[in-house]
Amino acid sequence: MTASDFTTVLVWLPIGAAIVIWLLPLSRYATGALALLVSLVEVGLWIEQLARFDFSRGGLQFAQRHTWISDLHVSYHVGEFAFSLWLVGLTVVAMAACVGYGFWVGRDRPRAYFGLMLFLTGATVGVFVAQDLLLFYAFFEAMLIPLYVLVGVWGGPGRLGATVKFVIYTMVGSLFMLAALIAYGLHAGTFDLVDGPTSISRWIFLGFMLAFAIKSPLFPFHGWLPDAYRQAPPEVAAALSGVVAKAGLYGMLRIAIPLFPEPTSFYRTVFLALAALALVYGSFLAYRAPDLRGVVAYSSFAQSGLIALGLFSGTRLGFDGAVLQIVAHGFISTSLFLISGTVERRTTTDEFALLGGMARGRPALATLLMTTGIISLAVPGSASFAGEFLILAGAYQRAWWWAAIGAGAIVLAAMYMLRAISAVLHEARGSTVADEALDLRAGELALLVPLVACLLVLSAWPAAISHHTGSAPPVAASAP
Amino acid sequence: MIHTPHIDWFAISTYLALLGASFVALLAAVLVPRALRRPFAATVSALGFVGGLVTSIWLYVDSSTGHLVVGGAFYRDRWTALAQIVICGTGLVTTLLGAEHVARGSDDHIAEFFSLLLAATAGMTFFVGSANLMVMFLSLEWFSIALYVMCAIDYDVEGSLEAGLKYLIIGSFGSAALLFGSALVYGATNHIDFAGIAAHGHANDSLLVLGLAMIIAGLGFKSSSAPFHMWTPDVYEGAPTTVTAFMSAATKVAAFVLAFRLLRTAFPAEEHLWSWAFAGIAVASLAIGNLAALVQRNVKRMLAYSSISHAGFVLIGLSAGSALGGRALMYYLIVYSAMAFGSFAVVAARERELGVPVTLDNLAGFGWERPFLGVAMWFFLFGFAGLPVGGGFVGKFYVFSAAYRHGWAWLVIVGVVATIVSLYYYLAVVRAMYMRPSEELRVAPVAGGSPPREPLLHVAVGAALAVSVGSLFAVGPLIDYAKHAVSALPF
Numbered sequence: 001m002t003a004s005d006f007t008t009v010l011v012w013l014p015i016g017a018a019i020v021i022w023l024l025p026l027s028r029y030a031t032g033a034l035a036l037l038v039s040l041v042e043v044g045l046w047i048e049q050l051a052r053f054d055f056s057r058g059g060l061q062f063a064q065r066h067t068w069i070s071d072l073h074v075s076y077h078v079g080e081f082a083f084s085l086w087l088v089g090l091t092v093v094a095m096a097a098c099v100g101y102g103f104w105v106g107r108d109r110p111r112a113y114f115g116l117m118l119f120l121t122g123a124t125v126g127v128f129v130a131q132d133l134l135l136f137y138a139f140f141e142a143m144l145i146p147l148y149v150l151v152g153v154w155g156g157p158g159r160l161g162a163t164v165k166f167v168i169y170t171m172v173g174s175l176f177m178l179a180a181l182i183a184y185g186l187h188a189g190t191f192d193l194v195d196g197p198t199s200i201s202r203w204i205f206l207g208f209m210l211a212f213a214i215k216s217p218l219f220p221f222h223g224w225l226p227d228a229y230r231q232a233p234p235e236v237a238a239a240l241s242g243v244v245a246k247a248g249l250y251g252m253l254r255i256a257i258p259l260f261p262e263p264t265s266f267y268r269t270v271f272l273a274l275a276a277l278a279l280v281y282g283s284f285l286a287y288r289a290p291d292l293r294g295v296v297a298y299s300s301f302a303q304s305g306l307i308a309l310g311l312f313s314g315t316r317l318g319f320d321g322a323v324l325q326i327v328a329h330g331f332i333s334t335s336l337f338l339i340s341g342t343v344e345r346r347t348t349t350d351e352f353a354l355l356g357g358m359a360r361g362r363p364a365l366a367t368l369l370m371t372t373g374i375i376s377l378a379v380p381g382s383a384s385f386a387g388e389f390l391i392l393a394g395a396y397q398r399a400w401w402w403a404a405i406g407a408g409a410i411v412l413a414a415m416y417m418l419r420a421i422s423a424v425l426h427e428a429r430g431s432t433v434a435d436e437a438l439d440l441r442a443g444e445l446a447l448l449v450p451l452v453a454c455l456l457v458l459s460a461w462p463a464a465i466s467h468h469t470g471s472a473p474p475v476a477a478s479a480p
Numbered sequence: 481m482i483h484t485p486h487i488d489w490f491a492i493s494t495y496l497a498l499l500g501a502s503f504v505a506l507l508a509a510v511l512v513p514r515a516l517r518r519p520f521a522a523t524v525s526a527l528g529f530v531g532g533l534v535t536s537i538w539l540y541v542d543s544s545t546g547h548l549v550v551g552g553a554f555y556r557d558r559w560t561a562l563a564q565i566v567i568c569g570t571g572l573v574t575t576l577l578g579a580e581h582v583a584r585g586s587d588d589h590i591a592e593f594f595s596l597l598l599a600a601t602a603g604m605t606f607f608v609g610s611a612n613l614m615v616m617f618l619s620l621e622w623f624s625i626a627l628y629v630m631c632a633i634d635y636d637v638e639g640s641l642e643a644g645l646k647y648l649i650i651g652s653f654g655s656a657a658l659l660f661g662s663a664l665v666y667g668a669t670n671h672i673d674f675a676g677i678a679a680h681g682h683a684n685d686s687l688l689v690l691g692l693a694m695i696i697a698g699l700g701f702k703s704s705s706a707p708f709h710m711w712t713p714d715v716y717e718g719a720p721t722t723v724t725a726f727m728s729a730a731t732k733v734a735a736f737v738l739a740f741r742l743l744r745t746a747f748p749a750e751e752h753l754w755s756w757a758f759a760g761i762a763v764a765s766l767a768i769g770n771l772a773a774l775v776q777r778n779v780k781r782m783l784a785y786s787s788i789s790h791a792g793f794v795l796i797g798l799s800a801g802s803a804l805g806g807r808a809l810m811y812y813l814i815v816y817s818a819m820a821f822g823s824f825a826v827v828a829a830r831e832r833e834l835g836v837p838v839t840l841d842n843l844a845g846f847g848w849e850r851p852f853l854g855v856a857m858w859f860f861l862f863g864f865a866g867l868p869v870g871g872g873f874v875g876k877f878y879v880f881s882a883a884y885r886h887g888w889a890w891l892v893i894v895g896v897v898a899t900i901v902s903l904y905y906y907l908a909v910v911r912a913m914y915m916r917p918s919e920e921l922r923v924a925p926v927a928g929g930s931p932p933r934e935p936l937l938h939v940a941v942g943a944a945l946a947v948s949v950g951s952l953f954a955v956g957p958l959i960d961y962a963k964h965a966v967s968a969l970p971f
Contacts, residue, residue: 022855069874069955071807071963072881109848134877138868145867148907152915160915164907171903175866175896182880182892 006049007062007078007129010088011139013045014038015122018115028110032103035114039096042121046092053085058470060131060194068135073190077131082470083323087128087250090330093454094242095121097447101235101338104443105345107154116146120239127247133181133191136255137174140211143244144170147236155231162227169224173211180207184259198259205263208256209271215248216304219277229297234341237293241300242334246326249304252311253322264314271312272398276405278305283412287419292343292350295420296336299376302409303329309406310391318394320466325387327465328458332376332384335451339369342444343424346437352420357429362439366425368448375455377417378410383455386462485551490542492550493535494564495602498571501528502598509591518590522579525594529572532605536564540961546968552673553615555741557968560609562810562961563737567608567730569947570817571601574726576940577825581722581832582633593633597726600626604734608741612673613662616738620658620702623734624651627727631719643718650711651701658698664691665746674746678970683749692747696757699742703735705791706764713772716784721831724780725824728787729817736794740809743801744969751801758799759891765792766898773905779827779838782905783820786864789902790816793879796895800882806966808878811958815863815871815951822944823860826853829937840912847913852938854913856945861906863948866899871951871958878959 017038021031053061063079080088099117107113123146126139144167152163184204185191199205214221229237257264282302289295303325310322342365343358344350359366375382388410396403440448458464489496505521505528512520539561546557554560574597582593603623610616628651632644666672668688669680681688700708716724743754769789776782794816797808830838830846830853847854863872876899883891951958 067956069959071804071959072878138873141868141873145862145869148910149914152911160911163911163915164904167907168900168903172900175899178877179880179884179889179892179896182877182884183889186881186884 003049003052004062004064004079006045007080008064010042010045010049010092011078011122011126011129013122014042014118014125018118018122021111021115021118026111028106031110031114032106035099035118036096036103038118039092039099039121042092042125043096046089049080050085050089053080053082055082055468055470058082063131065131068132072185073192074134074185075132075192076135077192077194078126078129078135079131079194080129082468083253084128084250086323086327086465086469087246088125090246090327091121091124091128091243093451094330094334095124095239097334097338097451098235098239100447101238101341102233104447105341107233109153113150113154116150117239120146120150120244124243124247128250131193133185133193133196133255136193136251137178137181140177140247140251141174143247144174147240147244150236151228151232154233154236157231158227159231162231166224166228169214169221173214173221176207177211180204183207193255193259196259198261200260200262202263202266205256205260205267208251208260209267212248212251212256213274215251216245216308217248217278217301218271218274218305218308219281220274222278222282222301225301226294226297229300229337230291230293234293234337234344237297238334238337238341241297241337242330245300245304246330249307249311249322249326252308253319257311257314264312268312268314272309272395272402275305275308275312276402278302279309279409280305280405280412283409283416286416287412289416290351290353292340292352292355292420292424293337295416296333296340299413299416300329300333302413303333306388306391306406306409309402310394313391313394313398313402315394315397317390317397320469321387321390321392321394323469324458324462324466325384325391328383328387328455329376331451331455331458332372335368335372335448335455336376338448338451339365339372342440342448347430347432347434349432352423353430354432355424355430356427356433357425358433359425360429361435362437364440364445368440368452369421369425371452372455373417373421375459377414381459383458383462386459386466390466485553488549488556490535491539491554491556494532494539494568494605497531497535498528498568498598498602498605501525501531502595502602505591505595505598509595512591518579521591521594522575525575525578525598526572528598529568529575529601532568532601533565533572536561536568536605540565544964548611552611554606554609554611555968556609558961558965559737559741559968562965563608563733564605566733566814566817567601567604570726570730570733570821571597573821573825573940573943574722574730576936577725577828578722580934580936581828582720589633593630596626596630596633599623600630600726601730604730607734608737610738611675613665614672616742617655617659617662621655623731624655624702627651627723627731630723630726631715633723634720637720639718640720643715646711646718647715654698654701654708657694657701661691661694661696661698664688664694667691674742677746678748681747681749683753689750689753692750692754693757695742696739696754696761699735699739700761703732703739703791704788705761705795706768706788707761709765709768709788709791712788713781713784716787717778717781717837721780721824721828724784725821725828728783728824729821732787732791732794732820733813733817736791736798736809736813740798740806741969743798744806744971748970755799755801755886758795759888762792762795762799762891763894765789765795766894770898770901774901776905777839777841779840779843779909780824782909783823783827786902786905787820789898790820790864792898793876793895796891797879797882799891800886800888802882802886803963803966803971804878804885805882806969807959807962808875808882810962810965811871811878811951811955812875814958815875815948818944818947818951819860819863819870819872822856822941822948823864825937825941825944826857826860829853829934832932832934840908843909843912844916845913847910853941856941857913858910859945859949861909865903865906868952870948871955872948874952874955
């Protein structure tokens, strides 16, 4: 197996494993164990790739290309830039934790469930490595299918409404993206992302941006978000906000901004404004949310806005910060949703009114929630502080007021996160918090500690990512 | 003395195989004892279709340069042969389904059913190759009459006879329009062969244009495109599900393949007219099919409206009128016919299990009870919606590309909006199958106990699933086949 096969294996191994799980009549335990094993193998493969990746060289690596549809010049073209490598890493690690959580809580209908989780892993990795527009689109859509079923079958009582809203929202965006990519590809004569020329068509740019703005989401396309995040099982919500939503931001970073330089600068103010609105409005919503998942959900919305602010600042600093922040926030929101899941398992609820005082007698839960929460509110020295600092510095190069808005939102982040932490851990003991509700068990710790450890490593050495984003797709020159 | 044309026996071997099998099956109805009649007729039918498949594949391989055969009556080329392969393939899986599902109460008409199925398929394979208006009309009537009877074959089932009668009356109206149109075209050009019409027609001749319009309307009836779709939901709902599955797949293939050939060969000078006409019909089909499907509770009826909307998607490719449009049309039809057949076959299984018409409510829990059929249905529905679980996704990509290259970005947007609307009702079926437990709705099988074993149905659904999923991975070869087929047509 040569190094370039790794990318293909990373995409298709989980999908193949999903098919095996669907076909073989394995027991509940064997199914979960196999899925977890495959997820861990993915992590191992990714580490191997990381070791082999040549950061000094930049450009596309581990690339593989085969003709798929010859007459329209569509190919199966996969490969990784330095920034895609980090996103793939986030995906495999976060998905392994989510699969592990599903195994730990013992989901019903294990074969369907674990198969879908693995399929989701493969499709998401596919999004991050695809170097052909149609292939990208196929994976982008393919992520939706397992999510639809995962939320619709294993979700909470309001799941049916949540799934319809989620799917229709997302598909509206992606079908306009299909129209846009057809227009782009037929004009350019190729659907390849590496060979493809830049385009000045504003309509095509808007078609792509609609899909990405819904997926990330940006204001005002976040209507699907609260229901989907609240009704999904915790580990699916974790995957959705930690990994899948990042595909929207990745799309801006990889497709919308580099392929459409002229439309990007034409609409820059519009999208910076939408991003800033998402950031501020999302933070306020998070502050008002009555439940832990609501806080995490709306804070994801706010963070998407912040990251988009960095991307659309059109500066190198903003770009590096955005990549770092995508990964950091991916780990944060995965951890927070899983922690929320552990809280719900102990108390049956995540509503603040019924919670409180959980820190007493549960040091592990308290420590993990505190650590993740503190990192997420960007205290100096944390991974997200580094990311947000770079984003704000990049935004400042564009214009000082964007940085001012961003800085203001960081204060809001401290407010909503500290409120959430104290409502769960401190204050008077809530009516649903029983003395018998135990601290985190070994299985839960085994999932959460590595995630938090990743965050701590990134906090100690954020330059691991921010100095290794590679030769980015062409970024507009620094602001005047 | 009548001059007899030279007959290329190989070129007509597909029809001969099918007609021969049809004849044997019909004899079986009187000669074979009742107990053996079903397996015997089904075997004959399967053999006939295998023969048809083999000969049409052979014809495809051996007809790299297209030409007219049998006194200029029809074309022996790859466009014909590829369509024949698809139609015979549909016939073969319909045989599997029919062997378990048609006339279950008694074996009275089972041999006649297979005989008619073979005859209808023979008519369709003849139809797609026709080279003049006379052959076109004759073969259209040939397969239509067989279909009218097939719709009414389960006459003890409520609705079957009604469906047959409705289809007969409205179908005859469509045929009459087509015939009248043909007469007008003949009047305007003095020719009935496609090439002669192209050579002698004048685009500003109102008689010719009127004739073309009536021919388009006649083909619109057969392909159930709006506004000629009124019969579709009632007939699809009332006909035995096996017949519905066959009609929704094979009839559409035949009608669209012939339409594209007729327009390209006989009316190239009028392209600006039929191109707009079909774009209009496409928009109407997408709008009516999708909007009406949204409110259906009966799954067969919903799938009928969905088939109208898919006619709209195929017509997007057809209205582009280009070689790319032809490839798009052929590819879309291959994938669509597999998905349409498969989805109706799954409905047939549920219908047999419950003994009542399948609605969104009594599908509850089906996905968990019959995992294979559930997953297959899931693939068909997501494929219909254009999600990348099968060739449906590439098909949509192709028809949109054809329209865009034709300069019709607006038609792409219409298609995109229609796809978004269609998601709602396709997802409703998935939701019913997987997300509501059957206990919640108290649905019980009529007979109680385990559902019936249906090995042949599973094979048929498996074949449809293999085509609909495999076409995503085998886009390259399939498009190449379609490309060779399209190159037989004049551009």
